[in-house]
Amino acid sequence: MSRRTGVILNDRVLFQSLTGVGNYVQTLLAALRKLPEGPDVRPFLSSLIGAPSRVGATAPRPTAPADGRATRPGRPRRVRRWLRPALLRAYATGFRWAARRSALYHEPNHIPIRCDCPTITTIHDLSVLVHPEWHPADRVRWYERDFARGLAQTxxxxxVSEYTRQELVNRLNIAPDRIHVTPLAPRPAFRPQPPERVAACRRDFALPERFFLFVGTLEPRKNVTGLLAAYAALPGSVRRAHPLVLAG
Incomplete structure (x- = not known):
């Protein structure tokens, strides 16, 4: 076998609707590429399809009927659901083959693909283990099937935080010297913006000068129902002056 070089990164999350892990991968790749003597990192799927310009691309969002009623999944969706396991197995096989030529594998999303390449895994939190009731059933099954194996491989x-490091040590008995804390840095977009840009954004979304903002996916672990209940409990004068904006 030829000498292994570089780092292979599982970037599959970039080719679906971006959530927290997808944004993490996108910004990590962008930052590494700016380093003058940074590591040779190869995002697997982007390299495989020869479309580095698509790094960070998101899948089109489904549109809801104008009357807001839910629709039954049609045949294309049922076919995709049936094909998904086979496609994931094929993806894993291709990844393992590519990883044979890499010196290191970075898995950014909790559970690495089974392979014999030295592996580094990013753990964002352990909420699937601590509160499985907050997560979709397929995600819980994925953890039940593969999480322990992924820990052994890593x-x-x-x-991403000292809290997560402590969780790994206390709940999973992982040696502290195997865990490195790498806090997530804010994007430049989260710095104070020029007044004209702020005014344009408020105008586009009909926002007042002051408001409450929630940013995140709509799923049980985000406790949006608790947020709505807390907001509804505020005095009417506060709610009229500070509308609640949900974005994600």
Whole structure:
């Protein structure tokens, strides 16, 4: 076998609607590419399809009927659901083949693909283990099937916070010296913006000068129902002056 070089990164999350992990991968790749002597990182799927310009692309969002009623999944969706396991197995096989030529594998999404390449795994949190009732059933099954195997495969862990590092140590008995804390840095977009840009955004979305903002996916672990209940409990004068904006 030829000498292994570089880092292979599982970037599959970039080719679906971006959530937290997808944004993490997107910004990580962008930052690594700016380093003058950074590591040779190869995003697997982007390289495979020869479309580096698509790094960070998101899948089109489904549109809801104008009357807001839910529709039954049609045949294309049922076919995709049936094909998904086979496609994931094929993806994993291709990834393992490519990983044979890499010196290191970085898995950014909790559970690495089974392979013999030295592996670093990013752990964002352990909420699937601690509160499985907050997560979709297929995600819980994925953890039940593969999480322990992924822990055994991983040589070093990246934890996005000291809290997550402590969770890995206390709940999973992982040696502290195998865990490195790499806090997530804010994007430039989260810095104070020029007044004209702020005014344009408020105008586009009909926003007042002051408001409450929630940013995140709509799923049980985000506790949006608790947020709505807390907001509804505020005095009417506060709610009229500060509308609640949900974005994600």
């Amino acid at each position: 040589e070093r862990f990246l934890a």
